[in-house]
Amino acid sequence: MKRLMTLLVLLLLVLSACSGGSQSSNQTDDGGSDGSGGSGDKVTLTYAIWDKNQAPAMEDIANKFMEAHPNVQIKVEVTPWDQYWTKLETAATGKSLPDLFWLNSANIEKYAKGGVLLPITDQIEADGVDMSKYPEALNSIYTIEGENYAIPKDYDTIGLWYNKELFDAAGLSYPDDTWTWDTLLDAAKKLTDPANDVYGFAAALAGQTGIYNTMAQAGGFIINDGQAGHDQPEGLRGLKFWTDMIHTHKVSPTQAQMTDTPPNTLFESGKVAMMFAGSWMQIEFNQNEYTTDKVDVTVLPQDKQRGVVIHGLGNVIAQNTKHPDVAWEFLKFLGSEEANVIQAETGTVIPAYEGTQQTWIDSNPKFNLQVFIDMTEYAIPNPASIETRAWQQIETDILTKAWAGELDIEEAAKQAAEGIEGILAKEK
Amino acid sequence: MSSEVSVNQESDVKIQKKTKFWLNKQKRGDYFWAYLMIAPTLLGTIIFNIWPLLQSFYLSFTEWGAFGSYSWKGIVNYERLFNEPDLLIALKNTFVFTILSVPLGISLSIIVAVLLNQKIKGVTFYRTLYFLPVVTMPAAVAIVWKWLYNADYGLINYVLSLFSIQGPRWLTDPNLALYSIVLVAVWGAIGYNMVIILSGLQGISTTYYEAADIDGAGMFVKFFKITLPLLSPTLFFVTVMSLINTFQVFELIFMMIGPNSLVIENTQTVVYLFYEEAFINNDKGYAAAIAMALFLIILCVTILQFKLQKKWVHYE
Numbered sequence: 018m019k020r021l022m023t024l025l026v027l028l029l030l031v032l033s034a035c036s037g038g039s040q041s042s043n044q045t046d047d048g049g050s051d052g053s054g055g056s057g058d059k060v061t062l063t064y065a066i067w068d069k070n071q072a073p074a075m076e077d078i079a080n081k082f083m084e085a086h087p088n089v090q091i092k093v094e095v096t097p098w099d100q101y102w103t104k105l106e107t108a109a110t111g112k113s114l115p116d117l118f119w120l121n122s123a124n125i126e127k128y129a130k131g132g133v134l135l136p137i138t139d140q141i142e143a144d145g146v147d148m149s150k151y152p153e154a155l156n157s158i159y160t161i162e163g164e165n166y167a168i169p170k171d172y173d174t175i176g177l178w179y180n181k182e183l184f185d186a187a188g189l190s191y192p193d194d195t196w197t198w199d200t201l202l203d204a205a206k207k208l209t210d211p212a213n214d215v216y217g218f219a220a221a222l223a224g225q226t227g228i229y230n231t232m233a234q235a236g237g238f239i240i241n242d243g244q245a246g247h248d249q250p251e252g253l254r255g256l257k258f259w260t261d262m263i264h265t266h267k268v269s270p271t272q273a274q275m276t277d278t279p280p281n282t283l284f285e286s287g288k289v290a291m292m293f294a295g296s297w298m299q300i301e302f303n304q305n306e307y308t309t310d311k312v313d314v315t316v317l318p319q320d321k322q323r324g325v326v327i328h329g330l331g332n333v334i335a336q337n338t339k340h341p342d343v344a345w346e347f348l349k350f351l352g353s354e355e356a357n358v359i360q361a362e363t364g365t366v367i368p369a370y371e372g373t374q375q376t377w378i379d380s381n382p383k384f385n386l387q388v389f390i391d392m393t394e395y396a397i398p399n400p401a402s403i404e405t406r407a408w409q410q411i412e413t414d415i416l417t418k419a420w421a422g423e424l425d426i427e428e429a430a431k432q433a434a435e436g437i438e439g440i441l442a443k444e445k
Numbered sequence: 446m447s448s449e450v451s452v453n454q455e456s457d458v459k460i461q462k463k464t465k466f467w468l469n470k471q472k473r474g475d476y477f478w479a480y481l482m483i484a485p486t487l488l489g490t491i492i493f494n495i496w497p498l499l500q501s502f503y504l505s506f507t508e509w510g511a512f513g514s515y516s517w518k519g520i521v522n523y524e525r526l527f528n529e530p531d532l533l534i535a536l537k538n539t540f541v542f543t544i545l546s547v548p549l550g551i552s553l554s555i556i557v558a559v560l561l562n563q564k565i566k567g568v569t570f571y572r573t574l575y576f577l578p579v580v581t582m583p584a585a586v587a588i589v590w591k592w593l594y595n596a597d598y599g600l601i602n603y604v605l606s607l608f609s610i611q612g613p614r615w616l617t618d619p620n621l622a623l624y625s626i627v628l629v630a631v632w633g634a635i636g637y638n639m640v641i642i643l644s645g646l647q648g649i650s651t652t653y654y655e656a657a658d659i660d661g662a663g664m665f666v667k668f669f670k671i672t673l674p675l676l677s678p679t680l681f682f683v684t685v686m687s688l689i690n691t692f693q694v695f696e697l698i699f700m701m702i703g704p705n706s707l708v709i710e711n712t713q714t715v716v717y718l719f720y721e722e723a724f725i726n727n728d729k730g731y732a733a734a735i736a737m738a739l740f741l742i743i744l745c746v747t748i749l750q751f752k753l754q755k756k757w758v759h760y761e
Contacts, residue, residue: 103724110513131512214597222705273617276706277595407726413705421707 060343061090065118067101074360081359082350089343109133114335116344117351120167122158122328122398123405129161130403135334136164140345146352150371152327158398159331167331168352171366173296174327174392175226176314177201183208183215183290192291194388196318198234198258201291205268208290219280219292220262220269222420224409225326225399226293230317231255233324239400240408243441245434247412253430254320260419260426272420284308293317296367296389303381316388327396329369403444411436498740505733515730522734532735534710535718536742542627542714543691550631551683554638559672561639562646572643576636583633587700590629591616594701616701622708626697633697634690638683645679646672677758685750692743695720715739 066075072095079091094115096104102124108114114133128134141148148156151169159167179192187207192200205217221227229239235258237251246252262269270283281298283289285305294302302308317325332351334344350356357368364380367389378386402408412433419429480487505522507515526532561572578586593600594615602612615625653671662670673680695716702712704725713721715735723732 106512133512272707273614274597276617276708277599277614278597404727407728410704410721410725414710417705417707423707 059088059090060340061092062117062338062340062344062347063092063094063115064347065094065096065101065105065115067096067098067119068365069095069097070365071360071363074363074365077359078351078356079347081355082347086343086346089347091347112337114337116338116340117332117334117348119170119330120159120333121330122401124401125159125166125331125333126161126401126405127403128333129164129166133336134166135336135338135341135344136166137168137334137345137348138163138165141165144349146349150354151352151369152329152393152396154327154393154396154398155329155331155369158329158401159333167333168348169369170330170332170351171360171369172327172329172393173367174325174389174396175230175293175295175317176388176392177291177317178284178294178298178302178312178314179291180284180287180289180308180312182311183287191313192315192318194316196315198231198318198320201318202262202266202268205262205291206266209268215288215290216270216283217268217290218262219275219283219289220259220420221275221280221292222259222272222413222416223293224412225328226295228256228259228416229326229397229400230293230324231258231320233326233397234317234320234322236321240402240437240441243438243445245408245437245441247430247437248427248434251321253427256416256419256430257426258320263420264422271422272417284312287311296386297365299381299384299386300364303383309383312384314384314386314388316392323392323395325392325396326399327393328399330366402441404440408437408440411440501733501736504730505737507730507733509727509729518730522731525731526734526738531718532715532738535713535715538623538712539692539694539714541623542630542694543688545624545627546630546634546691547684547687549627550634550687551638551680553631554635554642554683555676555680557635558639558642558646559668562643572639575639578633579636583696584700586629586633587697591701594625617706617708619708619711622702623712626701626712629697629701630691630694634687638687641683642676642679645676648679649675674759678760681750681754681758685747688746688750689743692739692746 064075064079066072072093075093079093083089083091105114105118109128109131112133120128120134140146146168148165148168152172155169155172156165159165159169177192177196181191184191184204189204189207192204201218208217209215232239232246232252232255235251235254237249237253237255238246239252240246247256263271270278270280270289275283280289280292281294281301284292284294285302285308287307299314302312317323332348334341334348338344352370354370354373357370357373358376360366361368361373361376362380364377367374367377374390378390415424415429415433415436418424419426424432504515506517506519508518508521509515557575561568561575565571596602596612596614596617599612599615601615605612613621616622649672653675654667657667657671693716694714698712698714698717699720702709704721706712716739719732719735719739722728722735
């Protein structure tokens with residue numbers, strides 16, 4: 018009994034120590050905010066991003082803003098990509114999202130319709146923000162059911178990268194904006210050299226850097242109003258472009274080869290002469306010893322029409338922010354010309370604000386980066402719905418079989434369309 | 446894990462029943478302190494094992510929307526389990542994986558352990574060598590093996606090509622990929638099993654072997670008549686743990702095959718399927734149902750093993 022008593026006393030002591038601690042910390046908190054209350058309300062905003070390479074640029078932008086607004090403190094919070102979405106989703110569930118954060122096209126619909134983002138349509142109108150300064154396709158990504166949710170931050174498009182050395186060796190002229198699918202195929206045939214394991218083109222299965230571009234070029238759509246375009250004649254033509262390269266013309270490594278060794282690696286070791294790759298690859302191709310002086314880029318070839326996928330990030334404000342007005346001011350600044358120039362100088366991404374792209378182009382004169390900007394004229398947004406990841410996984414699962422030659426492409430396209438439409442129907 | 450917990454609870458209940466009638470103050474005090482001492486472990490088990498288990502069970506009856514919202518759907522998820530071929534394929538892969546890797550892994554571990562139980566030069570070095578895969582990060586193991594297995598530029602096929610053998614596509618041939626992974630799993634498990642078996646071996650008294658020597662028993666007779674029977678309690682433990690581990694194999698499949706590979710259907714295991722449903726398709730209700738199914742299967746297999754142990758495990 019005695020021991021029990023000692024234990025109880027001990028427990029009480031520990032408990033009271035704990036509660037005492039929390040009380041005293043509360044008091045200091047109060048004292049702190051009271052103190053700053055005297056010198057104008059100090060507002061702290063959290064700005065969540067996932068790319069540590071871009072963190073210095075974001076800090077610079079935040080510092081510029083804080084200079085002009087001394088009562089505002091901005092914390093740039095970097096969470097690696099792998100954990101970013103899990104963390105954000107958990108925070109959204111608990112209504113504790115950071116005040117501002119990066120969002121991409123795959124997630125905007127989910128977050129906007131989930132009611133966790135602050136619509137900014139009225140603020141844009143009231144402050145006269147000129148949205149025509151940003152690419153139309155980007156604005157449409159971040160407009161959900163007539164409401165604006167983001168100011169575009171940056172964008173990327175897809176280009177046709179080619180190996181100049183292999184072209185010279187084959188005595189071919191470099192690809193340019195006159196190229197069609199046929200020109201590409203002809204060149205790919207001449208560049209393919211089975212004896213040396215060199216292929217003209219890398220026809221790996223990919224969405225944003227692959228089939229979505231060709232489906233658009235063939236005049237088709239990817240998803241539209243609950244329907245998938247894969248089994249439509251145009252969409253199918255866009256898919257066949259890739260499988261024919263592997264199975265009919267044999268100018269590309271097989272899907273199995275490209276699973277073992279990714280197309281980027283093949284391209285960076287001179288085993289593949291041409292591939293579709295995003296504007297973000299310029300940094301890697303520039304840093305790679307082999308590709309740095311041997312490759313260049315041009316616009317994607319056309320079929321019935323020109324087409325390319327554009328994707329870009331947007332800065333958004335959380336619905337649960339305690340300071341919507343200050344957050345809006347910072348968002349506006351993030352979208353300003355000044356802020357866009359700061360991020361362009363790093364060369365990492367193409368800034369979204371019209372006219373600031375030149376800074377990005379100048380960041381690396383080795384490659385013809387201008388084409389990525391030129392292509393925005395006819396770019397289509399990267400397709401997305403609420404459960405984008407779910408239907409894209411089905412798309413990959415089924416189409417892989419056609420790429421591997423186990424399933425006829427027409428049958429695969431039909432199955433893929435059915436699967437995607439199944440997910441889209443569930444979203445409604 | 447779960448089976449251990451239930452065993453503990455059973456014995457607790459038994460003890461309580463027996464002691465109820467003659468508890469005196471002193472005894473009661475002892476029990477109080479005993480429970481207080483196991484409280485941290487018990488609380489940990491309840492909070493991190495039992496409570497999530499109950500949660501999963503509840504969630505397996507729900508359907509998930511965005512941002513953690515979910516609604517009660519009854520047994521819909523379980524109906525899907527029986528109607529969709531995915532789980533059957535994953536179960537088949539998991540069983541093939543287990544049936545190949547567990548016996549192969551354990552027999553190799555026994556051989557290695559017996560060899561490393563001799564008095565040879567540098568025995569510590571060899572033991573460390575075999576144990577290294579266990580302390581290496583699974584992701585690093587997977588990446589190195591993926592490179593070794595590369596069909597066009599990998600080291601294995603390069604060595605084969607020196608003997609004019611055209612190596613197979615280890616990780617992208619649908620008929621081969623699962624077996625390639627089994628090999629890595631066996632290689633990775635030898636070290637852990639070996640250490641446990643070694644300790645078992647060292648617990649066997651040398652007098653048995655001396656007696657056998659006098660009787661003129663050979664090496665193999667000694668191994669099968671003395672070593673194996675006396676090692677059986679250790680082997681039982683190793684088998685139970687290996688089975689549970691291989692039933693839950695995930696990271697090798699995730700790292701070496703990945704969601705976009707053309708052979709994922711031929712290699713995906715039950716836990717991989719769970720990952721895909723829960724974190725890619727955001728269908729946590731269905732994923733919970735898969736987890737419950739796997740839990741039941743592992744539970745049954747483990748209970749079966751405990752029943753069967755009477756037939757082959759000899760306790761001294």
